[in-house]
Amino acid sequence: xxxxxLIVDDEPNILEGLRQALWKSPYEVLTxxxxxxxxxxxxxxxxxxVISDQLMPGMTGTELLGLVHDRQPxxxxxxxxxxxxxxxxxxxxxxxEVYRFLTKPCDRTELLVTLHLACEKLSLERENRRLLALVxxxxxxxxxxxxxxxSSRSTDDRDGA
Amino acid sequence: MNAPNAPPQLPEPAxxxxxxxxxxxxxxxxxxxxxxxxxxxxxxxxxxxxxxxxALVTSGRIVLSTALxxxxxxxxxxxxxxxxxxxxxxxxxxxxLAFGAIVxxxxxxxxxxxxxxxxxxxxxxxxxxxxxxxxxxxxxVCGAIGVARATVEGLAPxxxxxxxxxxxxxxxxxxxxxxxHGRLRLRxxxxxxxxxxxxxxxxxxxxxxxxxxxGMDASFRINAWNRTAERLFGFGRQxxxxxxxxxxxxxxxxxxxxxxEILERARAGRVQxxxxxxxxxxxxxxxxxxxxxxxxxxxxxxxxxxxxxxISVRKxxxxxxxxxxxxxQRILETSNxxxxxxxxxxxxxxxxxxxxxxxxxxxxEMLGRPFVAALPESLRSDAAGELDAISRGEPRQVEITLRRxxxxxxxxxxxxxxxxxxxxxxxxxxxxFLDVTATRRALGELQQAQKLEAVGHLAAGIAHEINTPIxxxxxxxxxxxxAFTALAALHQRCRGTLAQRCSKEATAELEQAExxxxxxxxxxxxxxxxxxxxxxxxRVSTIVRAMKEFAHPDQNERxxxxxxxxLQATLEVARSEYKYVAxxxxxxxxxxxxxxxxxxxxxxxLNIIVNAAHGIESAVSGTHKRGTIRVTTRRDGVEVVVAxxxxxxxxxxxxxxxxxxxxxxxxxxxxxxxxxxxxxxSIVKKHGGHLSFTSKVGxxxxxxxxxxxxxxxxxxxxAA
Numbered sequence: 009x010x011x012x013x014l015i016v017d018d019e020p021n022i023l024e025g026l027r028q029a030l031w032k033s034p035y036e037v038l039t040x041x042x043x044x045x046x047x048x049x050x051x052x053x054x055x056x057x058v059i060s061d062q063l064m065p066g067m068t069g070t071e072l073l074g075l076v077h078d079r080q081p082x083x084x085x086x087x088x089x090x091x092x093x094x095x096x097x098x099x100x101x102x103x104x105e106v107y108r109f110l111t112k113p114c115d116r117t118e119l120l121v122t123l124h125l126a127c128e129k130l131s132l133e134r135e136n137r138r139l140l141a142l143v144x145x146x147x148x149x150x151x152x153x154x155x156x157x158x159s160s161r162s163t164d165d166r167d168g169a
Numbered sequence: 170m171n172a173p174n175a176p177p178q179l180p181e182p183a184x185x186x187x188x189x190x191x192x193x194x195x196x197x198x199x200x201x202x203x204x205x206x207x208x209x210x211x212x213x214x215x216x217x218x219x220x221x222x223x224a225l226v227t228s229g230r231i232v233l234s235t236a237l238x239x240x241x242x243x244x245x246x247x248x249x250x251x252x253x254x255x256x257x258x259x260x261x262x263x264x265x266l267a268f269g270a271i272v273x274x275x276x277x278x279x280x281x282x283x284x285x286x287x288x289x290x291x292x293x294x295x296x297x298x299x300x301x302x303x304x305x306x307x308x309x310v311c312g313a314i315g316v317a318r319a320t321v322e323g324l325a326p327x328x329x330x331x332x333x334x335x336x337x338x339x340x341x342x343x344x345x346x347x348x349x350h351g352r353l354r355l356r357x358x359x360x361x362x363x364x365x366x367x368x369x370x371x372x373x374x375x376x377x378x379x380x381x382x383x384g385m386d387a388s389f390r391i392n393a394w395n396r397t398a399e400r401l402f403g404f405g406r407q408x409x410x411x412x413x414x415x416x417x418x419x420x421x422x423x424x425x426x427x428x429x430e431i432l433e434r435a436r437a438g439r440v441q442x443x444x445x446x447x448x449x450x451x452x453x454x455x456x457x458x459x460x461x462x463x464x465x466x467x468x469x470x471x472x473x474x475x476x477x478x479x480i481s482v483r484k485x486x487x488x489x490x491x492x493x494x495x496x497x498q499r500i501l502e503t504s505n506x507x508x509x510x511x512x513x514x515x516x517x518x519x520x521x522x523x524x525x526x527x528x529x530x531x532x533x534e535m536l537g538r539p540f541v542a543a544l545p546e547s548l549r550s551d552a553a554g555e556l557d558a559i560s561r562g563e564p565r566q567v568e569i570t571l572r573r574x575x576x577x578x579x580x581x582x583x584x585x586x587x588x589x590x591x592x593x594x595x596x597x598x599x600x601x602f603l604d605v606t607a608t609r610r611a612l613g614e615l616q617q618a619q620k621l622e623a624v625g626h627l628a629a630g631i632a633h634e635i636n637t638p639i640x641x642x643x644x645x646x647x648x649x650x651x652a653f654t655a656l657a658a659l660h661q662r663c664r665g666t667l668a669q670r671c672s673k674e675a676t677a678e679l680e681q682a683e684x685x686x687x688x689x690x691x692x693x694x695x696x697x698x699x700x701x702x703x704x705x706x707x708r709v710s711t712i713v714r715a716m717k718e719f720a721h722p723d724q725n726e727r728x729x730x731x732x733x734x735x736l737q738a739t740l741e742v743a744r745s746e747y748k749y750v751a752x753x754x755x756x757x758x759x760x761x762x763x764x765x766x767x768x769x770x771x772x773x774x775l776n777i778i779v780n781a782a783h784g785i786e787s788a789v790s791g792t793h794k795r796g797t798i799r800v801t802t803r804r805d806g807v808e809v810v811v812a813x814x815x816x817x818x819x820x821x822x823x824x825x826x827x828x829x830x831x832x833x834x835x836x837x838x839x840x841x842x843x844x845x846x847x848x849x850x851s852i853v854k855k856h857g858g859h860l861s862f863t864s865k866v867g868x869x870x871x872x873x874x875x876x877x878x879x880x881x882x883x884x885x886x887x888a889a
Contacts, residue, residue, distance in 0.1 A: 019637055025644030031651065090636035112636040113710045116647050 011127045012053065014038045016046040016072065017061040017088075026059070029116045035123060043067040043075075050079050057126050059110075062089035062096060070096075073104035082133060084126040088114060381456070381477040384463075387470055389414050389432065401456075401479055403449030414475075421445045421453070432473055435460040446477070455484040507581070507602035510588070513595050515540045515556045527581065527602055529574035545572055562587030562595035568605070577830065580609045614851065617844050621772060625719075632717045635709065643706045650699040657692055715741035719771045727856075729762035730770070732811060732876075736800055739774040747782035750789055751796040751815070758803035763876050769852045770876075773860070776845040777813045777872045783836065784817025784870060796869075804878075808858075811874040819866035828862075 040046035062069040090112040384393025507524030715738040785796030864870040
């Protein structure tokens with residue numbers, strides 16, 4: 009299954025440019041031209057990676073990624089901004105808990121590498137969670153199996169008797 | 170307090186004039202002549218009478234008169250008057266007693282009475298010479314008794330007349346004597362009164378004199394000491410009298426003389442001098458002392474008089490005034506502002522050292538000269554207007570630029586106000602020059618820094634704006650490249666398919682179309698074009714990143730900065746300045762990060778690199794040669810050294826001292842503000858570093874920036 013990437017930027021040219029940069033890549037690309045639209049997409053779709061601009065009308069990228077964290081906690085969050093001053097970077101990483109901070113202009117290779125790593129992280133996390141759930145569910149399974157076996161044995165005993 | 174310099178003139182003593190001994194002598198002589206004449210007259214009368222006793226009386230009178238005359242001649246002027254009077258009285262008494270005795274012996278029964286009543290008035294007169302009334306009454310009574318007795322005895326009328334005349338002669342003597350004595354006594358009393366009044370007046374003067382009067386005898390023992398002296402020196406009159414003046418009040422004269430010397434000098438004439446005398450309390454009083462020698466009529470020095478005026482108050486006032494004047498003088502002299510005072514005609518009355526220094530003169534040179542003469546050429550043009558304004562008393566506050574004698578410019582704020590006399594007439598003007606050069610420089614630097622900060626902000630903003638289109642231009646170009654690659658592949662497959670399966674005509678038609686469109690060229694060139702576009706995008710983004718890194722508009726704190734990186738960014742930004750004239754060589758050493766305000770330091774690098782580029786440009790202009798800017802970094806102990814060397818024209822020896830001066834520039838107007846290196850030096854100083862250069866005319870200049878690695882050793886100072 010292809011990973012879903014949501015790109016948020018108030019500049020349509022950026023959205024189209026990135027969509028083209030991800031042409032032939034193993035991702036399904038969704039775009040939103042503003043934070044509100046992005047939140048609308050999140051309500052309808054489950055996304056794996058969100059790439060957001062920092063300066064947008066209505067809401068900063070930091071705030072938006074914070075909301076993404078609330079709505080879909082396992083989505084990997086990446087910031088792509090032309091404003092790369094230290095304060096913004098620090099605040100975004102601390103408040104939005106973003107995975108990477110990319111600066112514009114960001115070339116295709118860097119973007120693809122970042123997305124690849126993000127998806128790897130995501131799949132590892134998901135695998136981790138799945139295995140954890142599996143480990144947690146196994147004692148119950150074992151217990152139920154034991155119960156089932158015990159009842160069948162008694163049945164056998166009865167049958168055998 | 171009036172302070173006459175001359176000592177008060179004492180009134181001349183009048184006592185001698187009140188005792189006219191010569192006149193007394195003459196009068197006495199006259200009186201005795203009169204008496205003698207009266208006796209001679211009586212002698213004539215007696216000679217005519219037949220009474221023998223009358224002849225004896227007359228003889229006695231002659232003897233008496235003669236004796237009195239003789240005494241009168243003996244009593245010549247100059248003799249002791251009192252003694253003379255005693256002699257006269259004794260003689261008169263003796264003569265009277267002799268006369269009485271003769272009368273007694275010759276007068277028969279009437280003899281004793283006649284002797285008694287004839288002698289008694291004379292004795293009485295001599296005994297009580299001054300009581301005129303008593304003498305008259307007594308004489309009259311004696312006369313009346315004599316007449317009565319003669320009448321009772323039945324004497325002849327001529328005898329009665331004789332007795333009467335005899336008694337009247339005694340009365341006359343008494344009257345004359347009394348009048349004489351009375352006059353003498355009156356005159357003496359008057360003279361005494363006058364003398365007493367004069368003495369009292371003098372004492373009063375002396376006592377009430379505001380000056381301390383000290384009288385001394387010839388051996389310097391005090392014999393006069395007035396109330397002021399008591400008050401000033403603290404010794405009472407009784408204590409002071411008779412004491413040696415040197416012991417009582419030790420004195421220090423202004424010229425260092427001792428009091429004995431002063432008194433010695435006073436013998437030659439009046440000595441007036443300031444003196445300090447010690448009072449009883451040990452306090453030294455400042456006095457103005459006048460000392461004179463007092464001489465008797467024969468010129469012998471009888472004593473000395475010293476009149477002392479207390480000038481402590483005056484001295485204190487003088488000292489206070491002097492202190493005040495000195496303070497004012499000091500303020501004027503040491504003022505950091507130039508102070509220049511001129512009269513209404515514009516001539517210099519006073520210029521303090523600072524003013525003189527500002528205009529390149531000695532203060533003495535300016536005195537009395539028209540102010541215009543001291544002005545440099547640049548300020549002389551409106552001097553006439555200025556003089557006019559000064560004479561009208563117009564105040565003025567204006568900022569002027571002054572070319573100093575050493576060639577530097579000074580900015581001065583001139584504040585001039587009129588000086589007026591008590592009637593409001595303008596007597597001149599005082600100008601104060603405040604040197605605001607340092608302030609102007611700081612202001613210039615601040616303005617420059619603000620300008621740079623604004624430019625930095627703008628650059629950062631522009632960089633942000635450019636980044637967005639760069640992002641999508643890059644993405645799009647990339648996409649175009651991929652798309653073209655895909656289309657080219659498709660085209661290749663189409664051609665293959667076409668060649669295998671279609672007719673020759675169709676193939677030829679396609680080939681013809683390909684040739685018409687020059688597809689082979691397109692296939693070859695389009696990927697290259699796209700690659701070049703991507704390279705352009707990369708370069709734009711490099712420049713933009715360098716611009717952002719260079720500007721650091723918001724960073725005012727020191728952070729650790731990789732100077733190699735900063736230099737690279739600065740070279741990128743400055744490329745337009747040097748790329749046509751110079752090549753860059755970099756030799757970046759292994760240097761640790763340096764704590765600094767990166768934006769400020771980049772400013773330093775930029776200034777020096779731009780200067781280097783300009784230096785090379787003027788060296789190579791007109792030739793096809795190119796210069797080299799060589800940037801090296803290396804660590805030197807606890808410092809990092811950045812060296813920026815150029816192969817430009819070099820800095821001439823004459824201006825090497827000035828290249829760091831604010832507003833000094835050799836560049837044409839509009840090209841340089843002259844502040845670049847001044848600001849660079851101040852930035853490096855703020856970082857605790859050192860900016861220096863070596864230069865060789867025609868070979869180039871190398872600027873070295875040394876920056877300390879240990880921030881603790883450098884004063885932390887946020888960039889202004």
